[in-house]
Amino acid sequence: MYEDDLRQMIGRVQRGMLSRRGFVKRMAALGLTAPMATQLLAITGAAPAAAQTSSAYRPTRRGGGGQLKILYWQASTLLNPHFGSGTTNQDASRVFYEPLAGWNTDGTLHPILAAEVPSIENRGLTEDGRSVTWKLKRGVKWHDGQDFSADDVVFNWEYAKNPAVAAVTSGSYRDVNVVKVDDYTVRVEFNQPTPFWADAFVAAVGGIIPKHLFKDYAGANARDAPTNLRPVGTSAYKFVSFAPGDNLRAELNPNYHLDNRPYFDTLEIKGGGDAVSAARAVLQTGDYDYAWNMQVEDAILKRLEAAGRGKVNIVDGGGIEFVQLNCTDPNQEVDGERSSIKTEHPAFRDPAVRQAMALLIDRNALEQFIYGRGGPATANFLNNPPRFRSPNMRWEFSIQKANDVLDAAGWARGGDGIRAKNGVRLKFLFQTSVNAPRQRTQAIYKQAAQRAGIELELKSVTASVFFSSDVANPDTYTKLYADMQMYTTTMPQADPERFMNQYTSAEVSSKANNWQGRNIVRWRNAEYDRIFSEAQGELDPVKRAALFIRMNDLVVSSNHIIPLVKRPTVSASLNTLHPVLSAWDGTTWLLSDWWRDA
Amino acid sequence: MLQYLARRLIIAIPSLLGISVILFTVLALAPGDPFEELATNPAIPPDVRAHLRASLGLDDPVYLRYFSWLSAMLRGDWGYSFVSRIPVDQLILQRLPTTIAVIGLSQVLALAIAMPVGVYAATRPYSVFDQVANTLAFIGFSLPTFFTGLLLIMLFSIQLDWLPFVFRTSIEATGWMWWWEMFRQSIMPIAVLGLFQGAAWTRFVRSAVLDVIRLDYVTTARSKGLPESRITMRHVVRNAMIPVVTLVALQMPVVFSGAIVTEQIFRVPGIGSLLITAILSNDTPVIMAVTFVFSALVIFFNLLADVLYGWLDPRISYR
Numbered sequence: 001m002y003e004d005d006l007r008q009m010i011g012r013v014q015r016g017m018l019s020r021r022g023f024v025k026r027m028a029a030l031g032l033t034a035p036m037a038t039q040l041l042a043i044t045g046a047a048p049a050a051a052q053t054s055s056a057y058r059p060t061r062r063g064g065g066g067q068l069k070i071l072y073w074q075a076s077t078l079l080n081p082h083f084g085s086g087t088t089n090q091d092a093s094r095v096f097y098e099p100l101a102g103w104n105t106d107g108t109l110h111p112i113l114a115a116e117v118p119s120i121e122n123r124g125l126t127e128d129g130r131s132v133t134w135k136l137k138r139g140v141k142w143h144d145g146q147d148f149s150a151d152d153v154v155f156n157w158e159y160a161k162n163p164a165v166a167a168v169t170s171g172s173y174r175d176v177n178v179v180k181v182d183d184y185t186v187r188v189e190f191n192q193p194t195p196f197w198a199d200a201f202v203a204a205v206g207g208i209i210p211k212h213l214f215k216d217y218a219g220a221n222a223r224d225a226p227t228n229l230r231p232v233g234t235s236a237y238k239f240v241s242f243a244p245g246d247n248l249r250a251e252l253n254p255n256y257h258l259d260n261r262p263y264f265d266t267l268e269i270k271g272g273g274d275a276v277s278a279a280r281a282v283l284q285t286g287d288y289d290y291a292w293n294m295q296v297e298d299a300i301l302k303r304l305e306a307a308g309r310g311k312v313n314i315v316d317g318g319g320i321e322f323v324q325l326n327c328t329d330p331n332q333e334v335d336g337e338r339s340s341i342k343t344e345h346p347a348f349r350d351p352a353v354r355q356a357m358a359l360l361i362d363r364n365a366l367e368q369f370i371y372g373r374g375g376p377a378t379a380n381f382l383n384n385p386p387r388f389r390s391p392n393m394r395w396e397f398s399i400q401k402a403n404d405v406l407d408a409a410g411w412a413r414g415g416d417g418i419r420a421k422n423g424v425r426l427k428f429l430f431q432t433s434v435n436a437p438r439q440r441t442q443a444i445y446k447q448a449a450q451r452a453g454i455e456l457e458l459k460s461v462t463a464s465v466f467f468s469s470d471v472a473n474p475d476t477y478t479k480l481y482a483d484m485q486m487y488t489t490t491m492p493q494a495d496p497e498r499f500m501n502q503y504t505s506a507e508v509s510s511k512a513n514n515w516q517g518r519n520i521v522r523w524r525n526a527e528y529d530r531i532f533s534e535a536q537g538e539l540d541p542v543k544r545a546a547l548f549i550r551m552n553d554l555v556v557s558s559n560h561i562i563p564l565v566k567r568p569t570v571s572a573s574l575n576t577l578h579p580v581l582s583a584w585d586g587t588t589w590l591l592s593d594w595w596r597d598a
Numbered sequence: 599m600l601q602y603l604a605r606r607l608i609i610a611i612p613s614l615l616g617i618s619v620i621l622f623t624v625l626a627l628a629p630g631d632p633f634e635e636l637a638t639n640p641a642i643p644p645d646v647r648a649h650l651r652a653s654l655g656l657d658d659p660v661y662l663r664y665f666s667w668l669s670a671m672l673r674g675d676w677g678y679s680f681v682s683r684i685p686v687d688q689l690i691l692q693r694l695p696t697t698i699a700v701i702g703l704s705q706v707l708a709l710a711i712a713m714p715v716g717v718y719a720a721t722r723p724y725s726v727f728d729q730v731a732n733t734l735a736f737i738g739f740s741l742p743t744f745f746t747g748l749l750l751i752m753l754f755s756i757q758l759d760w761l762p763f764v765f766r767t768s769i770e771a772t773g774w775m776w777w778w779e780m781f782r783q784s785i786m787p788i789a790v791l792g793l794f795q796g797a798a799w800t801r802f803v804r805s806a807v808l809d810v811i812r813l814d815y816v817t818t819a820r821s822k823g824l825p826e827s828r829i830t831m832r833h834v835v836r837n838a839m840i841p842v843v844t845l846v847a848l849q850m851p852v853v854f855s856g857a858i859v860t861e862q863i864f865r866v867p868g869i870g871s872l873l874i875t876a877i878l879s880n881d882t883p884v885i886m887a888v889t890f891v892f893s894a895l896v897i898f899f900n901l902l903a904d905v906l907y908g909w910l911d912p913r914i915s916y917r
Contacts, residue, residue: 075875077681078681083683085642166649166650167646223653243767244682244689244692245871245872246767247766247767247867249768272862273764273862281763284756285756287762287763287764464878470631513644
């Protein structure tokens with residue numbers, strides 16, 4: 001069963017010969033999950049886009065909701081979406097600036113400043129995949145009363161792609177061309193067929209800033225614009241005051257472009273402190289309505305939840321904690337570079353060793369005893385949105401099986417109990433960042449490996465060093481001067497193209513590119529490269545999903561990548577609050593639709 | 599006297615320069631840069647980050663960066679924060695009122711406890727009062743502030759639900775209600791810092807007074823029949839104050855630098871929390887400004903302490 005069968009069935013749904021429910025049932029019988037099946041229908045146009053109903057907003061008039069108090073344990077420092085590096089700044093800018101569309105948590109688009117989501121049917125998309133036409137919502141006003149129009153959208157493209165501005169969003173804008181069709185229509189044009197067209201003007205990188213206030217700061221002086229700290233946007237809440245690194249206040253926008261919104265009269269986002277006390281302030285004392293990113297042990301969260309005031313929100317996204325088995329030899333220096341792609345790892349070159357390593361980590365124990373609800377075990381590297389989730393991968397924990405595999409491959413135990421073959425001993429340096437759950441995972445892994453005759457030497461590096469891009473430091477994760485390492489990688493968009501490029505040969509991290517390549521494990525596979533470039537130009541969503549599933553299967557079954565647990569985003573809110581959260585967009589992406597039981 | 603002051607001020611210049619060189623070098627040697635977060639984000643091409651670095655001058659050699667910082671500083675330009683792009687002096691000024699109010703009041707509280715308790719305990723050594731005061735003082739400065747802070751939060755915010763534990767700068771109330779709210783949220787951080795400091799100072803004041811109270815001139819004063827209160831205040835305390843003044847004066851710059859741990863626990867937006875977030879995000883201009891002002895204040899208060907000696911004890915003269 002693959003995309004041919006799928007396509008036939010979708011065709012039958014479209015022609016009315018098969019009910020949607022029947023389709024979902026058949027997919028389930030084939031091992032595909034229901035969400036995956038409904039999404040396939042939605043993106044192929046066989047079902048109404050779910051995007052229009054992303055929240056169950058109930059208040060029937062604007063305002064009257066009092067104050068909404070949000071707590072971030074990291075504080076925002078800047079309020080320009082084009083400069084906001086890091087989630088906190090992006091979320092804070094998002095309170096005031098809106099993109100054309102945002103991402104629902106199911107991976108579909110939700111129109112915000114756009115009148116509708118472009119599709120082939122409404123002629124927003126073209127068959128050749130070379131352009132996307134956005135129709136803008138009419139009657140939208142900036143907070144200062146000026147009209148929002150296509151000129152603002154085009155200006156944002158010019159602003160972000162200008163190298164002198166040095167916008168962090170420039171990657172999304174510099175390879176496209178944006179044309180104003182009329183005052184309320186813009187067209188984004190691509191150089192080649194682009195299946196993933198929803199990047200520019202969408203979600204975190206898409207916040208539209210007003211042309212009339214930024215046009216004098218669209219060059220090297222961009223960082224000195226006063227509006228960087230006093231935003232004027234189109235959103236449901238207007239700016240009141242901002243103390244960088246501390247506090248952000250906003251108030252209801254009486255002219256917001258959606259009826260009955262927003263619900264709250266004022267908004268306060270307080271930054272700083274630590275995650276545990278933030279959880280306390282919401283779940284235990286109820287001083288705050290919502291706390292962001294609860295990186296707190298699940299046992300503590302459960303205890304705080306017992307107070308009955310608030311609940312923990314878990315939003316499943318693409319974040320994944322995983323182990324990399326180095327493809328290259330970290331102990332051999334070639335041309336002044338360790339872990340060079342000219343070498344091969346002496347032990348991990350043997351698939352049997354990699355298979356054994358994958359069999360030796362007990363994901364169930366990780367989920368149960370370390371991560372709790374914040375880390376469900378998974379066998380896939382690419383887990384979400386559901387239409388990209390492979391049904392083919394399984395994980396298993398069996399020390400017995402690992403021993404058998406190694407015995408069969410001729411790795412015999414030496415006098416010290418450590419296996420060796422042709423002078424290569426199975427003794428590995430296993431590094432990760434300093435972080436309590438990771439150190440506990442390391443310990444669990446080490447114990448299991450020991451029983452299979454493999455010795456793991458554990459190393460932990462301070463996070464600020466491990467994740468830095470410092471070329472001079474040998475302990476950064478991109479250098480991978482170790483046999484294996486473990487960390488979490490996140491998926492910033494609902495499309496896996498940018499996520500899965502981290503296993504293409506072109507991205508191999510090396511001295512030549514200052515270790516900025518994304519393929520850190522240095523895995524190279526001709527088939528993967530071919531499928532990836534195919535997916536980059538594949539316009540058929542069903543076929544494209546199948547290609548990404550194949551990529552996941554290739555990299556996971558190589559066992560150079562061992563997925564451990566998913567890392568959903570965890571937040572806390574009062575029981576009475578109805579936040580609208582998304583795995584693919586910032587916390588504040590749809591603040592206009594937050595409300596509270598009266 | 600003036601000559602002495604001038605000499606001291608001139609000596610201060612090379613030490614300030616030395617401090618700034620050391621600070622700058624250490625910061626330049628530290629790993630990471632303000633755009634670290636961009637490095638792990640696949641949506642941002644590496645050359646954007648390189649361009650950002652270049653636009654902030656981070657790719658220049660360390661000595662060039664130092665001299666451009668120094669010349670700007672001499673012209674009174676404190677530079678821009680890398681992460682929030684506003685002038686550093688504005689950033690510091692924004693934090694200054696809260697810092698001075700909270701940390702300043704905690705120092706006042708510490709003095710208000712240490713002086714009377716220390717002096718009274720010393721005039722009646724080994725009495726019940728002295729024993730109790732000593733014990734409490736030991737407990738006070740043995741417990742770290744992060745522990746007492748959490749303890750107070752557990753008791754007053756969570757168990758009793760009397761006081762808020764998140765310090766807010768945007769209280770809506772006006773007039774008396776504003777003061778009341780402000781008082782409610784400040785009392786825990788002030789108490790934590792003040793009691794810790796006060797405990798240490800109590801011990802110090804007590805031993806300083808004890809040293810003086812045994813001297814012959816005090817016995818002489820007593821035998822003249824002077825009232826006990828007059829002896830203590832005029833003859834004992836004034837002379838015992840010399841070491842205490844040094845200690846307190848050296849503590850004063852802390853009012854500016856804030857208290858990193860306590861500010862973090864109670865989310866007080868003071869200079870301490872500014873400094874720690876700046877350090878974590880490698881925001882060099884802010885770190886330099888805060889630490890540099892701090893070292894300047896240390897030097898200044900040292901000088902002030904020396905001048906105060908002369909007033910407390912006219913035998914000490916300056917040439």
